[in-house]
Amino acid sequence: MPPKKQVEEKKVLLGRPGNNLKAGIVGLANVGKSTFFQAITRCPLGNPANYPFATIDPEEARVIVPSPRFDKLCEVFNKTASKVPAHLTVYDIAGLTKGASAGEGLGNAFLSHIRAVDSIYQVVRCFDDAEIIHIEGDVDPVRDLEIISTELRLKDIEFSEKSLEAADKIARRGGQSLEVKNKKEEMALIERIIQLLKDGHRVANQSWTPKEVEIINTMQLLTAKPCIYLINLSERDYARKKNKHLLRIKEWVDTYSPGDMIIPFSVCLEEKLSHMSEEEAEEELKKLGVQSALPKIITTMRQKLDLISFFTCGPDEVREWTIRRGTKAPQAAGVIHNDLMKTFILAEVMKYDDIVEYKDEGAIKAAGKLLKKGKDYVIEDGDVVYFRAAAGKN
Structure with a gap:
């Protein structure tokens, strides 16, 4: 008899299965998060028609998705009265501080805001500026990555231990019921997750079965969210494509967040471009010999969310x-x-x-x-x- 055809099991995505998904901007204080938010919500680059963005509240806005296909279709249907591009909702989350998982700074409010988004833009500062004081005293992006990673993992350990306790209450009833069997399997998974977090790793970067993903999705873990690392350089370093911290950052991401993308950019440059006309911005970029990173930042997140x-x-x-x-x-x-x-x-x-x-x-x-x-x-x-x-x- 011919061998049975293997049916490939459809991969279940971590996170909620929606279309209107939200990306949160995360980082320590004074790394450029809010300036990045202002630049990305106003910048027309990649959208020649300069479509308006819709502000939802002071910290949340809909960002136009750069789309050459959309622009081309608008050309083909040149009598079209209305043009409505796609958007990505971006949320500016207040700066994290060391000890947030234990309630320091904004603490639980900060972490609840991260829990409400579907993906993370993590802004990492790699520029020196005497007028912008670093909350930790000096510029050390790998230390900053460790601080944020630690706070999110500690909170996830807390969430996981609560889930483990709830599952254990049911499993201790004993017997052979399907519910008890499922809870015992769930407990084994949660114990693996807790050990993974204690070892310094993110849930999102691991391989999980569809059944495991369904359980993890109910836990709403912070480290289960897709992440893109935005490396905030000075305008000079961005133009020359060099910075002394980049190699160390890559080594850290490869170890603790493997597979996640690193995108160097310059908040200072993007903020300046956002106040220019399209022609002026193009001239400035041509002079520097670079491109705006914003279109890539937006489209890469959509890919991360499988949109x-x-x-x-x-x-x-x-x-x-x-x-x-x-x-x-x-x-x-x-x-x-x-x-x-x-x-x-x-x-x-x-x-x-x-x-x-x-x-x-x-x-x-x-x-x-x-x-x-x-x-x-x-x-x-x-x-x-x-x-x-x-x-x-x-």
Whole structure:
């Protein structure tokens, strides 16, 4: 008999399974977090049309996602009245202090803010400035990384020990019930997590089975969140692509946060660019021989969160929608409006490359490239979609 076909088990992501996900800016005091937040929420780079951002409150804003595909579709549908790009919600979290896990500084309030976001931008200071005093007395980015890592791990150990205690109460009932069996397995997992944290590692950087991920997601651990390390350099160091701390930072991340990305940037430069016109900013970057890091910072976080885009295009609007990779057509329709998911009939799908090539829906149909897909179709990154629902075409 032929061997049974192996069915690949779908990977379950750490974190909540949503589309409107939030990235938090984390770091010690005076490392450039708030200046970075102000720059990233106002900077038009990567978006020639200079779309406005929507401020939600003083510490939270929607950041436009740089998207060459969106800009190209706006060109193709040049009579479009409305253009709505995708966004990423960014939250500026107050500076952490040593001892936060035990209530020092803002303590629990700070850590609860991190618990409420889905991913972390960790800003690390690598510039010297006599006028900006470092909370620890001098600039030592690896020490700063250790402080934040320690505080988040200590809080996660506390969360994990509470989860272990709750599971143990059920497991001690004894017997052969499925609930008791599951709780014993859960306890073994939590004990592994506690040891991992005590050894200095983050939960997000480990390999977990789908069943383990489901348990970890209920624990809302701080170190289970995707992280990107933003290395804040002086404008001079960013332009010359050198800094004495970079190698040590890379060694630390490779050891304690393997697989996570390090992005060098200059808050000072980005803040300056954010107050310039597009032409002035381009000239300044050309003079320095560098590019703004903000587009990469935004798009890399979307990739970390496993987010992709689909588009709806027409004479009235071009819009980019955000969904989690692996989303099926009815659920994608539900991102537009819940009723579309409930009354979904089919999705008419055009590929982005075909629109760029043919530049006309009629020509795409004539070429046989307008695809009609049902409820099991998984939306692909860059799809241009019209959803048909019970009430007709939407």
